[in-house]
Amino acid sequence: xxPKPKPKNILFVMFDQLRWDYLxxxxxxxxxxPNIDRLASRGVRFTRAYVQSPICxxxxxxxxxxxxxxxxGASWNGIPLKVGEMTMGDHLRAAGMGxxxxxxxxxxxxxxxxxxLGLDPDSIIGARVAECGFDVFERDDGMVAIGPDxxxxxxxxxxxxxxxxxxxxxxxxxxxxxxxxGVDAAxxxxxxxxxxxxxxAANIEEPDSxxxxxxxxAMEFIEQASAPWLCHLSYIKPHWPYIVxxxxxxxxxxxxxxxxxxTNEEFDNxxxxxxxxxxxxxxxAFSRDEVRxxxxxxxxxxxxxxxxxxxxLLEWLDQTGRMDDTMIVLTSDHxxxxxxxxxxxxxxxxxxxxxxxxxIFDPSSDADATRGTVxxxxxxxxxxxxxFLEIAGAIxxxxxxxxxxxxWCPSCMAGRKARxxxxxxxxxxxxxxxxxxxWGSARARRSSSWSPTGGTS
Numbered sequence: 500x501x502p503k504p505k506p507k508n509i510l511f512v513m514f515d516q517l518r519w520d521y522l523x524x525x526x527x528x529x530x531x532x533p534n535i536d537r538l539a540s541r542g543v544r545f546t547r548a549y550v551q552s553p554i555c556x557x558x559x560x561x562x563x564x565x566x567x568x569x570x571x572g573a574s575w576n577g578i579p580l581k582v583g584e585m586t587m588g589d590h591l592r593a594a595g596m597g598x599x600x601x602x603x604x605x606x607x608x609x610x611x612x613x614x615x616l617g618l619d620p621d622s623i624i625g626a627r628v629a630e631c632g633f634d635v636f637e638r639d640d641g642m643v644a645i646g647p648d649x650x651x652x653x654x655x656x657x658x659x660x661x662x663x664x665x666x667x668x669x670x671x672x673x674x675x676x677x678x679x680x681g682v683d684a685a686x687x688x689x690x691x692x693x694x695x696x697x698x699x700a701a702n703i704e705e706p707d708s709x710x711x712x713x714x715x716x717a718m719e720f721i722e723q724a725s726a727p728w729l730c731h732l733s734y735i736k737p738h739w740p741y742i743v744x745x746x747x748x749x750x751x752x753x754x755x756x757x758x759x760x761x762t763n764e765e766f767d768n769x770x771x772x773x774x775x776x777x778x779x780x781x782x783x784a785f786s787r788d789e790v791r792x793x794x795x796x797x798x799x800x801x802x803x804x805x806x807x808x809x810x811x812l813l814e815w816l817d818q819t820g821r822m823d824d825t826m827i828v829l830t831s832d833h834x835x836x837x838x839x840x841x842x843x844x845x846x847x848x849x850x851x852x853x854x855x856x857x858x859i860f861d862p863s864s865d866a867d868a869t870r871g872t873v874x875x876x877x878x879x880x881x882x883x884x885x886x887f888l889e890i891a892g893a894i895x896x897x898x899x900x901x902x903x904x905x906x907w908c909p910s911c912m913a914g915r916k917a918r919x920x921x922x923x924x925x926x927x928x929x930x931x932x933x934x935x936x937x938w939g940s941a942r943a944r945r946s947s948s949w950s951p952t953g954g955t956s
Contacts, residue, residue, distance in 0.1 A: 542827070600636060600733065750799070760840065
């Protein structure tokens with residue numbers, strides 16, 4: 500068989516709010532995800548991968564810049580990524596690889612900084628600065644909510660909303676009224692924002708829901724793209740609203756719910772900050788069994804739909820020959836408490852929030868020895884950017900030794916048993932830390948039992 504060369508394209512798949520332990524290849528006892536499992540069997544599955552923040556915006560900004568949150572400064576949702584931050588797109592284009600978005604970034608543009616520097620948002624450079632360095636095939640952050648103070652996002656700004664109207668879904672906000680709500684016998688909208696409606700079927704034909712839509716849009720991008728490219732397929736789900744179309748809404752029930760990881764002692768002795776979140780409305784809600792019993796089966800249904808779409812995508816890539824020249828990276832931006840530790844949402848540095856699934860498939864023959872293997876080394880989402888630059892053939896500066904320490908493409912890992920460490924100390928790891936003068940390095944001490952929470956839950 501003719502050896503396969505290094506991949507020339509990268510499909511970077513990210514799910515939103517997907518817990519690492521809600522995939523069968525990571526050990527979920529009831530939720531079977533055969534397509535994601537199949538990708539893992541053809542690549543490398545990482546068991547200790549972590550994001551830099553449990554919150555969507557700052558987590559993604561770290562992934563897209565290769566920098567820690569305290570470095571890039573976008574520390575919460577809605578805080579802009581300041582003008583001047585080098586992003587994945589900036590680095591990849593300099594190496595000759597396009598960087599395109601299909602889906603969500605949660606990026607807030609630094610409009611004030613752009614005005615100060617005279618950057619026209621309609622110019623090429625202005626558009627890239629405003630879109631976190633990506634060229635946009637389609638951006639869709641979801642969350643088209645309308646409240647008493649107006650819309651969180653304008654429905655008319657979303658191509659998906661126009662698509663739904665073209666498909667006959669009526670109303671001022673079809674994203675909410677159809678894709679993320681149920682409907683009763685009288686035709687009343689049962690909003691997915693209310694967790695009591697999680698067991699309802701979303702009022703939409705399954706192929707028209709958000710996850711299949713973005714899968715098709717990714718295929719459309721790849722079909723017309725000229726290599727080399729990175730396509731960031733960034734799914735909105737299984738992020739709330741917790742509601743899923745038929746048939747996925749009835750696939751799971753209370754018998755498939757894992758017990759909550761929490762104790763009365765943890766609640767009684769919680770730090771005041773944690774106690775405030777435990778006793779917040781969402782914390783109180785997820786402390787109730789009836790809420791978990793409504794929400795978690797819907798959450799599992801959303802993940803099952805995601806897995807089915809990955810199956811369709813992999814089959815299409817095989818049929819079109821793209822699997823032979825495309826690295827596939829599959830991960831999440833953070834997890835979801837789902838009632839563990841008496842909380843909902845994410846917010847804190849528990850494994851349920853900051854530990855993520857990470858699977859990398861490298862089609863090259865050099866990676867054959869790693870297929871179906873598991874890597875237990877500590878990996879961070881900021882390691883992805885140096886890995887992508889390696890595939891793009893970026894020329895590293897002589898001082899940028901941290902890139903080598905953070906390469907996690909399977910072809911780079913073949914024959915390597917552990918992460919690169921400094922010669923002076925086997926428990927020191929080198930992490931990438933971009934600085935104004937270029938890529939430098941920072942060292943962090945770890946032990947084989949290290950965990951952000953000091954535990955495993």
